[in-house]
């Protein structure tokens with residue numbers, strides 16, 4: 001089966017920097033595979049996630065999502081394709097602050113017919129949004145509040161529900177458990193990993209927290225600048 005995601009001889013240098021931030025030989029992620037991506041602070045993990053999701057485009061090499069190279073698409077086409085196929089939990093969540101919690105979760109379904117159709121398979125998108133928020137342990141009393149009135153840990157869980165709605169083929173998570181206590185962290189991982197395995201979504205999950213690494217099917221270490229990403233057996 002074709003991988004969901006392929007990154008091939010990928011190189012990216014930030015404007016003004018004198019050395020590449022990302023220089024990796026190859027990374028492939030299959031459907032249903034869950035990857036724990038780790039490495040020292042500043043080694044380029046968030047940058048790599050942006051390249052995998054087509055937010056940034058590499059200087060050389062390629063990133064192929066579901067058979068299509070991000071670099072071959074216009075910025076507008078990349079935006080459309082991202083919302084259709086990628087659920088992204090950003091480090092800063094990127095929730096719309098004045099929009100309610102539930103409407104934030106429903107956003108991908110508003111912008112993508114595919115996400116809307118997939119979220120409607122067993123009911124309505126709203127019902128799936130509510131189910132995800134419940135699984136994430138967010139009390140129904142919070143669902144209609146503006147997202148900005150929630151705590152950081154609550155917003156992290158809203159961002160995760162938004163990433164999972166409509167079963168995207170790729171889920172990307174940038175340190176999504178940093179503000180959660182141990183119980184919440186385990187519950188969060190239960191929901192995220194089980195949703196990805198059930199729907200065969202590929203997951204790339206960045207974290208510094210080695211305690212949770214064994215819960216993933218594979219670990220990838222992203223070493224410092226100018227080094228290839230090294231796959232490790234888990």
Ligand SMILES: Nc1ncnc2c1ncn2[C@@H]1O[C@H](COP(=O)(O)OP(=O)(O)OP(=O)(O)O)[C@@H](O)[C@H]1O
Pocket residue numbers: 014015021039040041042043044045046047048
């Ligand atoms: N927008 C930007 N413009 C220029 N340089 C950037 C930008 N974003 C990140 N960098 C640089 O790229 C390098 C990698 O940053 P990145 O955020 O990808 O690392 P990280 O591994 O995710 O770090 P952390 O674990 O601390 O979140 C750093 O040296 C950073 O200064």
